[in-house]
Amino acid sequence: MTESTIQLQEYKSEIKSTWCPGCGDFAVLNGLQNALKTLQLKPWAITIVSGIGCSSNLPHFLSTYGFHSIHGRAIPVATGIKLANPELTVIAAGGDGDGYGIGVGHFIHAMRRNLDITYIVMNNQIYGLTTGQASPTSEKEMVTKSTPEGVIENPINPISLALAAGATFIARGFSGDAKGLAVLFQKGIEHKGFALIDVLSPCVTYNKINTYDWFRQRVYSLEKEGHDPSSLTAAWGVANSWPNLDQKRDRIPLGVFFQRSDIPTYEDLEPALRKGPPVRQPLGLANPEALLEEFR
Ligand SMILES: Cc1ncc(C[n+]2csc(CCOP(=O)(O)OP(=O)(O)O)c2C)c(N)n1
Ligand code: SF4
Ligand SMILES: [Mg+2]
Secondary structure, eight states: OOOOOGGGGBOOOOOOOOOOOOOOOOHHHHHHHHHHHHHTTOOOGEEEOOOSSSSSGGGGGGGSEEEEETTOOOHHHHHOOOOOOHTTTEEEEHHHIIIIIIIIHHHHHHHHHOOOOOOEEEEEESBTTTTTTTOTTOTTTTTTHHHHHHOSSSOOOHHHHHHTTOSSSSEEEETTTTHHHHHHHHHHHHHOEEEEEEEOOTTTTTTTSSSSHHHHHTTTETTTOOOEEEEEEEEHHHHSSSSOTTTTTOEEEEEEEOOOOOOOOOHHOOOOEEEEEEGGOOOOOOHHHHHHHHHH
């Protein structure tokens, strides 16, 4: 018997989103549902884990398994799920505040471990849910609720950070191009290892600077300009081109910056997984007496 094709509708949940009309996160949702359909992944074999923020509401709107965790903790929860059952496709998702602010430590360690998870960051350069405070990616001098005289810090460059931390798939997408997002998500999910997809996803309510038009005037395709994602040196060059200390040079590259597929994943190396997924092991200890003996 041949298996029937999974339709796009089957990846959608019945919950309607509360995002503002025009929010960039709609394109991320649409792109992700299309990527899952293209890959024909079974909704019950996928878990999407998020933190807290407007963007972190994403798992509610898909029919896959989901875990809406706490602020900055999408990655550790996703790590636990992946290690308990490496057969699942595990996707972490959230905002720039969630992933590059409060959760940045987890982000760095997951990348150096090369866990086989996909991390989608909806980067709107602001805290949306808490009504417009500066985030780690807010532009310098941007006036926000928490910076009435303008941001005085330099923004984090998530692409350079990911390169330095050892991520093996690093890409940037834009919510003005939902089809392009679907392709990047598909590649990231197919990649065996840690995949970061930073998405420029405008907050139409609280970020009046980095709008769709602002991005459209600046973005360009790495692929069309002949970038070679297998070259670490080339990746550093384009990664550091935006954001950078010289704010006037703002041509913004989109696409895959870097990909390397010959590095073992954390799951490949973890001795505890040699017997197979822990979820398939019998519950309890094989020899509790031996363990108790240690404490006598
Ligand atoms: C420990 C903790 N600190 C602070 C908050 C308040 N808080 C909720 S969401 C958020 C920031 C959200 O920004 P981001 O992750 O960029 O998501 P967005 O809403 O922009 O999509 C903050 C500071 C919280 N919920 N928990
Ligand atoms: S406040 Fe901004 S990030 Fe949140 S739903 Fe509205 S547009 Fe999207
Ligand atoms: Mg944000």
